[in-house]
Amino acid sequence: xxxxxxxxxxxxxxxxxxxxxxxxxxxxxxxxxxxxxxxxxxxxxxxxxxxxxxxxxxxxxxxxxxxxxxxxxxxxxxxxxxxxxxxxxxxxxxxxxxxxxxxxxxxxxxxxxx
Amino acid sequence: xxxxxxxxxxxxxxxxxxxxxxxxxxxxxxxxxxxxxxxxxxxxxxxxxxxxxxxxxxxxxxxxxxxxxxxxxxxxxxxxxxxxxxxxxxxxxxxxxxxxxxxxxxxxxxxx
Numbered sequence: 001x002x003x004x005x006x007x008x009x010x011x012x013x014x015x016x017x018x019x020x021x022x023x024x025x026x027x028x029x030x031x032x033x034x035x036x037x038x039x040x041x042x043x044x045x046x047x048x049x050x051x052x053x054x055x056x057x058x059x060x061x062x063x064x065x066x067x068x069x070x071x072x073x074x075x076x077x078x079x080x081x082x083x084x085x086x087x088x089x090x091x092x093x094x095x096x097x098x099x100x101x102x103x104x105x106x107x108x109x110x111x112x113x114x
Numbered sequence: 115x116x117x118x119x120x121x122x123x124x125x126x127x128x129x130x131x132x133x134x135x136x137x138x139x140x141x142x143x144x145x146x147x148x149x150x151x152x153x154x155x156x157x158x159x160x161x162x163x164x165x166x167x168x169x170x171x172x173x174x175x176x177x178x179x180x181x182x183x184x185x186x187x188x189x190x191x192x193x194x195x196x197x198x199x200x201x202x203x204x205x206x207x208x209x210x211x212x213x214x215x216x217x218x219x220x221x222x223x224x225x226x
Contacts, residue, residue: 099170100212
């Protein structure tokens with residue numbers, strides 16, 4: 001069935017360093033890849049997304065890359081700050097389907113040490 | 115604008131009891147989703163409403179779970195009778211277009 005594998009499950013970095021989280025998806029029909037950030041006790045919030053017709057997208061300190069051939073996409077956070085500490089989820093969906101349901105990875109707990 | 119709102123934020127019930135979770139989507143969003151995260155695992159899809167109709171309920175675990183969206187506005191998810199493995203965080207989400215998806219803060223359900 002459809003699944004998304006996400007690695008690593010935990011990641012600890014020093015403030016100012018970069019963080020990279022990687023995901024692999026199985027369904028070749030997937031064409032939309034959002035990333036969500038969930039701070040403790042709060043709702044998952046969309047931080048960046050990418051569609052399958054684009055290879056890379058940047059928004060200030062965060063960027064996402066997509067390799068359709070390898071069915072692989074990654075989140076890159078540069079110049080990390082303590083407020084980046086949270087659980088990050090990758091997801092994949094087929095927005096041309098009749099549902100657009102999101103298939104999530106297992107989540108990565110990112111800790112940024114001051 | 116107001117976000118997706120879920121009630122209650124926490125619920126602790128005994129095995130065999132019934133619990134009803136409520137979700138108020140963002141006004142005007144026809145698409146409403148229920149997801150669940152169990153024991154630190156991935157967030158899993160449960161079902162999808164378009165207005166009041168169930169579009170996809172392939173993720174519902176079994177017939178102890180019943181979701182409704184009468185009138186196409188708010189939705190309820192009832193678990194009856196609850197089992198221990200139903201414990202987890204239940205998220206509701208809504209979308210105007212099946213692309214951008216906005217999540218509620220979740221209901222943490224604990225079955226003891």
